[in-house]
Amino acid sequence: MKFTKMHGAGNDYVYVNCFEETLPEDIASLAIAVSDRHTGIGSDGLILICPSEKADAQMRMFNADGSESEMCGNGVRCVAKYVYDHGISNQQTLKIETGAGVLSLDLELAGSKVSQVRVNMGKPILTSAEIPTLLPGDPPVNAPLEVGAQTLEVTCVSMGNPHCITFVDEVNDHWVHGIGPQVEVHPMFPRRVNAEFIEVISPAELKMRVWERGSGETQACGTGACASAVAGVLTGRSERNVLIHLPGGDLRLEWADNDEVFMTGPAVEVYQGIWRGTQ
Numbered sequence: 001m002k003f004t005k006m007h008g009a010g011n012d013y014v015y016v017n018c019f020e021e022t023l024p025e026d027i028a029s030l031a032i033a034v035s036d037r038h039t040g041i042g043s044d045g046l047i048l049i050c051p052s053e054k055a056d057a058q059m060r061m062f063n064a065d066g067s068e069s070e071m072c073g074n075g076v077r078c079v080a081k082y083v084y085d086h087g088i089s090n091q092q093t094l095k096i097e098t099g100a101g102v103l104s105l106d107l108e109l110a111g112s113k114v115s116q117v118r119v120n121m122g123k124p125i126l127t128s129a130e131i132p133t134l135l136p137g138d139p140p141v142n143a144p145l146e147v148g149a150q151t152l153e154v155t156c157v158s159m160g161n162p163h164c165i166t167f168v169d170e171v172n173d174h175w176v177h178g179i180g181p182q183v184e185v186h187p188m189f190p191r192r193v194n195a196e197f198i199e200v201i202s203p204a205e206l207k208m209r210v211w212e213r214g215s216g217e218t219q220a221c222g223t224g225a226c227a228s229a230v231a232g233v234l235t236g237r238s239e240r241n242v243l244i245h246l247p248g249g250d251l252r253l254e255w256a257d258n259d260e261v262f263m264t265g266p267a268v269e270v271y272q273g274i275w276r277g278t279q
Protein backbone atom coordinates (compact mmCIF):
# COMPACT_ATOMS: atom_id res chain seq x y z
CA MET A 1 0.00 0.00 0.00
CA LYS A 2 1.46 3.37 -1.04
CA PHE A 3 1.20 6.07 1.61
CA THR A 4 2.20 9.68 2.18
CA LYS A 5 3.29 11.06 5.54
CA MET A 6 1.99 14.60 6.13
CA HIS A 7 1.53 16.95 9.04
CA GLY A 8 -0.30 20.14 9.91
CA ALA A 9 1.39 22.04 12.78
CA GLY A 10 3.03 18.77 13.87
CA ASN A 11 -0.23 16.78 13.97
CA ASP A 12 1.00 13.91 11.78
CA TYR A 13 -0.97 11.30 9.90
CA VAL A 14 -0.41 8.55 7.37
CA TYR A 15 -2.43 9.46 4.26
CA VAL A 16 -3.61 6.90 1.70
CA ASN A 17 -4.87 7.88 -1.75
CA CYS A 18 -7.98 5.68 -2.10
CA PHE A 19 -8.50 6.98 -5.65
CA GLU A 20 -5.71 4.46 -6.41
CA GLU A 21 -5.28 2.11 -3.43
CA THR A 22 -7.63 -0.62 -2.21
CA LEU A 23 -7.64 -1.08 1.56
CA PRO A 24 -8.31 -4.15 3.72
CA GLU A 25 -11.78 -4.32 5.29
CA ASP A 26 -10.46 -3.88 8.81
CA ILE A 27 -9.32 -0.25 8.66
CA ALA A 28 -9.24 0.08 12.46
CA SER A 29 -6.48 -2.56 12.70
CA LEU A 30 -4.58 -0.92 9.85
CA ALA A 31 -4.77 2.46 11.64
CA ILE A 32 -3.43 0.93 14.87
CA ALA A 33 -0.57 -0.82 13.02
CA VAL A 34 0.62 2.12 10.89
CA SER A 35 0.33 4.62 13.78
CA ASP A 36 2.60 2.71 16.16
CA ARG A 37 5.73 4.82 16.68
CA HIS A 38 7.94 1.76 17.35
CA THR A 39 6.65 -0.97 15.04
CA GLY A 40 4.69 1.01 12.44
CA ILE A 41 5.21 4.16 10.37
CA GLY A 42 4.52 6.32 13.41
CA SER A 43 1.66 8.85 13.41
CA ASP A 44 -1.33 10.26 15.26
CA GLY A 45 -3.58 8.14 13.04
CA LEU A 46 -4.61 7.26 9.49
CA ILE A 47 -6.42 9.44 6.95
CA LEU A 48 -8.03 8.15 3.77
CA ILE A 49 -8.44 10.42 0.73
CA CYS A 50 -11.38 8.94 -1.16
CA PRO A 51 -13.52 9.77 -4.20
CA SER A 52 -16.68 11.76 -3.39
CA GLU A 53 -19.94 12.29 -5.26
CA LYS A 54 -20.43 15.77 -3.80
CA ALA A 55 -16.92 17.22 -3.42
CA ASP A 56 -13.39 17.07 -4.86
CA ALA A 57 -12.56 14.31 -2.37
CA GLN A 58 -13.80 12.70 0.82
CA MET A 59 -11.72 12.49 4.02
CA ARG A 60 -12.05 9.57 6.45
CA MET A 61 -10.03 9.88 9.65
CA PHE A 62 -8.95 7.17 12.14
CA ASN A 63 -7.24 7.84 15.46
CA ALA A 64 -4.16 5.88 16.59
CA ASP A 65 -6.43 3.54 18.63
CA GLY A 66 -8.41 2.66 15.49
CA SER A 67 -11.54 4.69 16.36
CA GLU A 68 -13.01 6.75 13.52
CA SER A 69 -13.61 10.48 14.09
CA GLU A 70 -16.06 12.71 12.29
CA MET A 71 -13.54 15.48 11.64
CA CYS A 72 -9.90 16.47 11.68
CA GLY A 73 -8.96 20.11 11.16
CA ASN A 74 -5.24 19.65 10.56
CA GLY A 75 -6.01 16.59 8.47
CA VAL A 76 -8.43 18.33 6.14
CA ARG A 77 -5.80 20.99 5.29
CA CYS A 78 -3.36 18.20 4.38
CA VAL A 79 -6.01 16.42 2.32
CA ALA A 80 -6.52 19.65 0.36
CA LYS A 81 -2.77 19.97 -0.20
CA TYR A 82 -2.58 16.36 -1.39
CA VAL A 83 -5.55 16.80 -3.76
CA TYR A 84 -3.95 19.88 -5.36
CA ASP A 85 -0.26 18.90 -5.30
CA HIS A 86 -0.97 15.41 -6.69
CA GLY A 87 -3.22 16.69 -9.48
CA ILE A 88 -6.58 15.31 -8.32
CA SER A 89 -7.90 18.87 -8.80
CA ASN A 90 -6.22 22.01 -10.13
CA GLN A 91 -8.67 24.40 -8.42
CA GLN A 92 -7.41 26.75 -5.68
CA THR A 93 -10.72 26.52 -3.83
CA LEU A 94 -11.63 22.95 -3.01
CA LYS A 95 -14.58 21.16 -1.45
CA ILE A 96 -13.81 18.23 0.85
CA GLU A 97 -16.52 15.93 2.22
CA THR A 98 -16.08 15.08 5.93
CA GLY A 99 -18.20 13.59 8.69
CA ALA A 100 -19.04 17.21 9.57
CA GLY A 101 -20.34 18.00 6.08
CA VAL A 102 -18.75 19.39 2.91
CA LEU A 103 -16.15 22.04 3.77
CA SER A 104 -14.73 24.76 1.53
CA LEU A 105 -10.95 25.33 1.56
CA ASP A 106 -8.87 28.14 0.04
CA LEU A 107 -5.32 27.20 -0.90
CA GLU A 108 -2.27 29.44 -0.63
CA LEU A 109 0.60 28.41 -2.90
CA ALA A 110 4.36 28.68 -2.56
CA GLY A 111 5.52 28.14 -6.14
CA SER A 112 3.44 25.27 -7.49
CA LYS A 113 2.70 23.61 -4.11
CA VAL A 114 0.22 24.35 -1.35
CA SER A 115 1.78 25.85 1.79
CA GLN A 116 -1.19 27.19 3.80
CA VAL A 117 -4.89 26.46 3.77
CA ARG A 118 -7.82 28.52 5.02
CA VAL A 119 -10.76 26.30 5.91
CA ASN A 120 -14.36 27.26 6.47
CA MET A 121 -14.96 24.85 9.35
CA GLY A 122 -18.69 25.63 9.50
CA LYS A 123 -20.76 26.61 12.52
CA PRO A 124 -19.91 25.26 15.96
CA ILE A 125 -22.47 22.87 17.46
CA LEU A 126 -23.52 24.22 20.82
CA THR A 127 -26.35 22.00 22.07
CA SER A 128 -25.33 19.50 24.74
CA ALA A 129 -27.29 16.63 23.16
CA GLU A 130 -25.47 17.10 19.86
CA ILE A 131 -21.97 17.71 21.26
CA PRO A 132 -22.69 15.18 22.95
CA THR A 133 -22.38 15.71 26.68
CA LEU A 134 -24.60 15.10 29.67
CA LEU A 135 -23.42 18.38 31.23
CA PRO A 136 -26.19 20.98 31.50
CA GLY A 137 -26.35 24.06 29.25
CA ASP A 138 -26.56 24.68 25.51
CA PRO A 139 -23.61 24.72 25.45
CA PRO A 140 -22.16 24.02 28.89
CA VAL A 141 -20.09 27.16 29.71
CA ASN A 142 -17.83 27.15 32.80
CA ALA A 143 -19.73 24.01 33.88
CA PRO A 144 -18.42 22.05 36.87
CA LEU A 145 -16.84 18.70 35.95
CA GLU A 146 -15.57 16.49 38.76
CA VAL A 147 -12.32 14.75 37.91
CA GLY A 148 -10.90 12.84 40.88
CA ALA A 149 -10.54 15.27 43.76
CA GLN A 150 -10.68 18.30 41.45
CA THR A 151 -13.64 20.22 40.06
CA LEU A 152 -12.82 21.73 36.67
CA GLU A 153 -14.77 24.53 35.00
CA VAL A 154 -15.29 23.33 31.44
CA THR A 155 -16.84 24.65 28.26
CA CYS A 156 -18.00 22.16 25.62
CA VAL A 157 -18.19 22.70 21.86
CA SER A 158 -18.48 20.37 18.89
CA MET A 159 -16.89 21.11 15.52
CA GLY A 160 -18.40 17.88 14.20
CA ASN A 161 -16.34 16.10 16.88
CA PRO A 162 -16.60 16.76 20.63
CA HIS A 163 -14.30 19.04 22.64
CA CYS A 164 -14.07 19.90 26.35
CA ILE A 165 -12.09 23.08 27.03
CA THR A 166 -10.53 24.03 30.37
CA PHE A 167 -8.88 27.44 30.86
CA VAL A 168 -5.90 27.14 33.20
CA ASP A 169 -3.27 29.48 34.65
CA GLU A 170 -0.40 27.45 33.20
CA VAL A 171 -0.66 24.70 30.59
CA ASN A 172 1.54 21.88 31.83
CA ASP A 173 1.87 18.07 32.04
CA HIS A 174 -0.37 17.91 35.12
CA TRP A 175 -3.28 19.07 32.96
CA VAL A 176 -2.47 17.30 29.72
CA HIS A 177 -1.26 13.92 31.04
CA GLY A 178 -2.79 13.87 34.53
CA ILE A 179 -6.27 15.26 33.82
CA GLY A 180 -6.61 14.84 30.01
CA PRO A 181 -6.99 11.03 29.97
CA GLN A 182 -9.62 11.21 32.73
CA VAL A 183 -11.62 13.87 30.88
CA GLU A 184 -11.45 11.81 27.64
CA VAL A 185 -13.37 8.90 29.19
CA HIS A 186 -15.47 10.86 31.71
CA PRO A 187 -19.05 9.49 31.97
CA MET A 188 -20.38 12.97 31.08
CA PHE A 189 -19.16 12.34 27.51
CA PRO A 190 -20.98 9.36 25.99
CA ARG A 191 -18.75 9.29 22.86
CA ARG A 192 -15.57 10.24 24.77
CA VAL A 193 -14.12 13.69 24.17
CA ASN A 194 -11.02 15.64 23.13
CA ALA A 195 -9.65 17.65 26.08
CA GLU A 196 -8.06 21.07 25.46
CA PHE A 197 -6.16 23.07 28.08
CA ILE A 198 -5.82 26.77 27.36
CA GLU A 199 -3.70 29.55 28.80
CA VAL A 200 -4.83 33.06 27.87
CA ILE A 201 -1.81 35.17 26.88
CA SER A 202 -4.00 38.09 25.80
CA PRO A 203 -7.52 38.44 24.34
CA ALA A 204 -5.95 37.92 20.89
CA GLU A 205 -3.49 35.14 21.74
CA LEU A 206 -3.96 31.74 23.38
CA LYS A 207 -1.61 28.89 24.23
CA MET A 208 -3.07 25.40 23.89
CA ARG A 209 -2.17 21.78 24.54
CA VAL A 210 -4.51 18.90 23.82
CA TRP A 211 -5.20 15.35 24.93
CA GLU A 212 -6.95 13.86 21.92
CA ARG A 213 -9.64 11.22 22.02
CA GLY A 214 -8.07 8.05 20.65
CA SER A 215 -4.53 9.39 20.14
CA GLY A 216 -3.31 10.99 23.40
CA GLU A 217 -1.28 14.18 23.36
CA THR A 218 -0.66 15.51 19.85
CA GLN A 219 1.33 18.53 18.72
CA ALA A 220 -1.82 20.30 17.52
CA CYS A 221 -5.55 19.78 17.00
CA GLY A 222 -7.32 21.92 14.40
CA THR A 223 -10.88 21.22 15.52
CA GLY A 224 -9.69 21.69 19.12
CA ALA A 225 -8.25 25.09 18.23
CA CYS A 226 -11.58 26.08 16.61
CA ALA A 227 -13.55 24.87 19.64
CA SER A 228 -11.16 26.71 21.99
CA ALA A 229 -11.52 29.95 20.01
CA VAL A 230 -15.31 29.63 20.35
CA ALA A 231 -14.99 28.81 24.08
CA GLY A 232 -12.77 31.88 24.55
CA VAL A 233 -15.57 34.10 23.18
CA LEU A 234 -18.34 32.28 25.06
CA THR A 235 -16.51 32.74 28.37
CA GLY A 236 -15.53 36.36 27.63
CA ARG A 237 -11.82 35.58 27.68
CA SER A 238 -10.83 36.25 24.09
CA GLU A 239 -11.73 38.04 20.87
CA ARG A 240 -13.35 36.51 17.79
CA ASN A 241 -9.96 36.63 16.00
CA VAL A 242 -7.20 34.76 17.82
CA LEU A 243 -3.77 33.31 17.20
CA ILE A 244 -3.36 29.97 18.96
CA HIS A 245 0.12 28.70 19.81
CA LEU A 246 0.42 24.91 19.92
CA PRO A 247 3.50 22.76 20.56
CA GLY A 248 3.75 22.06 16.79
CA GLY A 249 3.05 25.55 15.46
CA ASP A 250 0.48 28.33 15.23
CA LEU A 251 -3.09 28.37 13.91
CA ARG A 252 -5.10 31.50 13.10
CA LEU A 253 -8.80 31.30 14.07
CA GLU A 254 -11.75 33.52 13.38
CA TRP A 255 -15.31 33.00 14.63
CA ALA A 256 -17.02 35.22 12.08
CA ASP A 257 -20.19 37.24 12.64
CA ASN A 258 -22.14 34.81 10.43
CA ASP A 259 -21.31 32.11 13.05
CA GLU A 260 -18.85 30.21 10.81
CA VAL A 261 -15.37 29.39 12.09
CA PHE A 262 -12.36 29.93 9.80
CA MET A 263 -9.04 28.22 10.47
CA THR A 264 -5.78 29.04 8.67
CA GLY A 265 -2.64 26.96 9.03
CA PRO A 266 0.15 25.03 7.33
CA ALA A 267 0.09 21.70 5.51
CA VAL A 268 3.33 19.81 4.88
CA GLU A 269 4.21 16.64 2.96
CA VAL A 270 7.12 14.82 4.62
CA TYR A 271 7.68 11.68 2.54
CA GLN A 272 6.08 8.87 0.58
CA GLY A 273 6.55 5.16 1.19
CA ILE A 274 5.19 1.66 0.83
CA TRP A 275 3.58 -0.15 3.75
CA ARG A 276 4.13 -3.90 3.49
CA GLY A 277 2.18 -4.86 6.60
CA THR A 278 3.60 -6.34 9.75
CA GLN A 279 5.05 -9.62 8.38
Ligand SMILES: N[C@@H](CCC[C@H](N)C(=O)O)C(=O)O
Nearest residue numbers: 069072073074161221222223
Ligand atom coordinates in the same frame (compact mmCIF):
# COMPACT_ATOMS: atom_id res chain seq x y z
N1 LIG B 1 -6.20 16.26 15.41
C1 LIG B 1 -7.46 16.44 14.84
C2 LIG B 1 -8.63 15.78 15.47
C3 LIG B 1 -8.56 14.27 15.31
C4 LIG B 1 -9.78 13.53 15.80
C5 LIG B 1 -9.96 13.54 17.29
N2 LIG B 1 -8.93 12.85 18.00
C6 LIG B 1 -11.33 12.92 17.60
O1 LIG B 1 -11.42 11.72 17.94
O2 LIG B 1 -12.32 13.63 17.48
C7 LIG B 1 -7.72 17.86 14.37
O3 LIG B 1 -6.76 18.48 13.89
O4 LIG B 1 -8.85 18.33 14.41
